Amino acid sequence: xxxxxxxxxxxxxxxxxxxxxxxxxxxxxxxxxxxxxxxxxxxxxxxxxxxxxxxxxxxxxxxxxxxxxxxxxxxxxxxxxxxxxxxxxxxxxxxxxxxxxxxxxxxxxxxxxxxxxxxxxxxxxxxxxxxxxxxxxxxxxxxxxxxxxxxxxxxxxxxxxxxxxxxxxxxxxxxxxxxxxxxxxxxxxxxxxxxxxxxxxxxxxxxxxxxxxxxxxxxxxxxxxxxxxxxxxxx
Amino acid sequence: xxxxxxxxxxxxxxxxxxxxxxxxxxxxxxxxxxxxxxxxxxxxxxxxxxxxxxxxxxxxxxxxxxxxxxxxxxxxxxxxxxxxxxxxxxxxxxxxxxxxxxxxxxxxxxxxxxxxxxxxxxxxxxxxxxxxxxxxxxxxxxxxxxxxxxxxxxxxxxxxxxxxxxxxxxxxxxxxxxxxxxxxxxxxxxxxxxxxxxxxxxxxxxxxxxxxxxxxxxxxxxxxxxxxxxxxxxxxxxxxxxxx
Numbered sequence: 001x002x003x004x005x006x007x008x009x010x011x012x013x014x015x016x017x018x019x020x021x022x023x024x025x026x027x028x029x030x031x032x033x034x035x036x037x038x039x040x041x042x043x044x045x046x047x048x049x050x051x052x053x054x055x056x057x058x059x060x061x062x063x064x065x066x067x068x069x070x071x072x073x074x075x076x077x078x079x080x081x082x083x084x085x086x087x088x089x090x091x092x093x094x095x096x097x098x099x100x101x102x103x104x105x106x107x108x109x110x111x112x113x114x115x116x117x118x119x120x121x122x123x124x125x126x127x128x129x130x131x132x133x134x135x136x137x138x139x140x141x142x143x144x145x146x147x148x149x150x151x152x153x154x155x156x157x158x159x160x161x162x163x164x165x166x167x168x169x170x171x172x173x174x175x176x177x178x179x180x181x182x183x184x185x186x187x188x189x190x191x192x193x194x195x196x197x198x199x200x201x202x203x204x205x206x207x208x209x210x211x212x213x214x215x216x217x218x219x220x221x222x223x224x225x226x227x228x229x230x231x232x233x234x235x
Numbered sequence: 236x237x238x239x240x241x242x243x244x245x246x247x248x249x250x251x252x253x254x255x256x257x258x259x260x261x262x263x264x265x266x267x268x269x270x271x272x273x274x275x276x277x278x279x280x281x282x283x284x285x286x287x288x289x290x291x292x293x294x295x296x297x298x299x300x301x302x303x304x305x306x307x308x309x310x311x312x313x314x315x316x317x318x319x320x321x322x323x324x325x326x327x328x329x330x331x332x333x334x335x336x337x338x339x340x341x342x343x344x345x346x347x348x349x350x351x352x353x354x355x356x357x358x359x360x361x362x363x364x365x366x367x368x369x370x371x372x373x374x375x376x377x378x379x380x381x382x383x384x385x386x387x388x389x390x391x392x393x394x395x396x397x398x399x400x401x402x403x404x405x406x407x408x409x410x411x412x413x414x415x416x417x418x419x420x421x422x423x424x425x426x427x428x429x430x431x432x433x434x435x436x437x438x439x440x441x442x443x444x445x446x447x448x449x450x451x452x453x454x455x456x457x458x459x460x461x462x463x464x465x466x467x468x469x470x471x472x473x474x475x476x477x478x479x
Contacts, residue, residue, distance in 0.1 A: 052322075053318065053322065071324070074322060074323055074324040075324050077322065079319065079322045081315050081318065081319060083314070083315050084315075085314060085315035085316050085318065085319045086316065087247070087251060088314075089251045089254045089255060090247065090251060094247070094250055098243055098244075098246075098247045099319075101239060101243035102240050102244075102320065102323050102325050103323055103324065104237075104239070104324070126254065142319070
């Protein structure tokens with residue numbers, strides 16, 4: 001199995017505080033990996049390190065075989081930050097088309113992605129007038145522009161209703177079947193069932209890596225949430 | 236550098252402005268209104284009004300574009316869109332140039348409208364060439380935009396960005412030669428104003444307004460303005476960090 005994301009002894013320090021502590025992971029290509037943990041666990045910092053936006057204290061990071069600071073990395077990754085990070089004073093279409101231009105992608109692809117995230121009726125609506133969930137979907141669509149090989153989504157399902165959330169997970173599965181690697185962060189443990197692999201993180205350290213079934217089997221628990229609590233108490 | 240990314244950014248910034256009707260109205264209408272007010276401030280002194288009003292054509296674009304750009308860029312930083320752009324295969328300078336072209340277009344419309352009001356309704360006449368005046372005005376806008384891009388790096392809120400206006404622009408306004416010839420100022424102020432961009436902006440506007448032929452003074456002033464623009468853009472590129 002090819003490795004899409006690899007870190008070795010990765011440590012990140014911010015304002016004198018160690019946010020990631022000697023994190024070593026190897027994540028396979030073409031899978032959905034859930035990065036789960038409570039708020040402040042280091043999920044966003046790990047994602048920002050993987051997209052090359054975070055200075056590292058020590059260790060090594062390879063994404064798609066490239067160093068995290070390599071400019072070529074920006075050609076192959078898609079990134080959705082935790083906050084919507086879109087232009088509120090532009091329409092949905094103008095946002096998508098702008099980011100498509102910046103990525104060198106076709107305008108038609110931008111228009112298609114609007115439909116994919118179920119924002120067709122809102123195409124010409126200003127983003128400022130959308131609900132929070134709809135803003136997140138604009139942000140998600142932007143991260144999918146240019147058919148990236150590795151997509152990093154920071155809490156993509158916050159504020160999204162259950163029906164659309166299920167549809168989004170179907171979309172992620174479609175993408176992973178096409179060979180795209182998807183790293184999804186969440187603090188909601190029940191999202192774990194959708195993932196091929198789980199990375200549980202707490203206080204900047206990886207508590208567990210494996211499939212959801214392996215996790216439940218190891219902790220003899222019925223849910224991922226119970227497993228997580230058990231792992232925390234074991235430490 | 237990628238020209239497509241630059242023009243995409245220009246189009247995006249202009250679209251944002253077009254959606255913001257109030258800002259557009261303020262940008263385009265405030266200068267002609269202020270010039271009109273000035274006309275009646277100097278109601279009995281036509282000669283004084285004629286000497287001051289055209290020089291403002293070079294000052295308005297700098298001040299307004301400085302303010303608009305510093306706030307727009309700060310918003311780009313605080314809302315995370317700049318952060319997102321940094322994860323894309325684009326050069327920082329492409330984004331900055333996109334901003335500069337967009338605001339130059341706005342400045343051109345702004346100054347054209349102000350010229351129209353000034354020359355058609357307020358009976359101001361100039362000896363110089365109107366094309367040269369417009370060129371200096373666009374350079375002034377580029378100067379304001381590039382300085383605003385740089386200044387935004389030092390502001391953490393829109394409130395702070397607005398405070399840069401009295402801190403950065405007002406000292407230049409007082410010493411640029413608009414209110415009194417620079418030779419009459421205290422030596423240290425003359426020396427200080429030699430290093431401030433608005434001085435050259437006002438000098439260039441005066442040259443363009445007063446002389447029909449292109450003088451070497453105008454060339455020098457424009458070269459200094461261009462140097463400031465390049466310097467501010469370079470500093471802005473450095474101020475946008477790819478790594479936190």
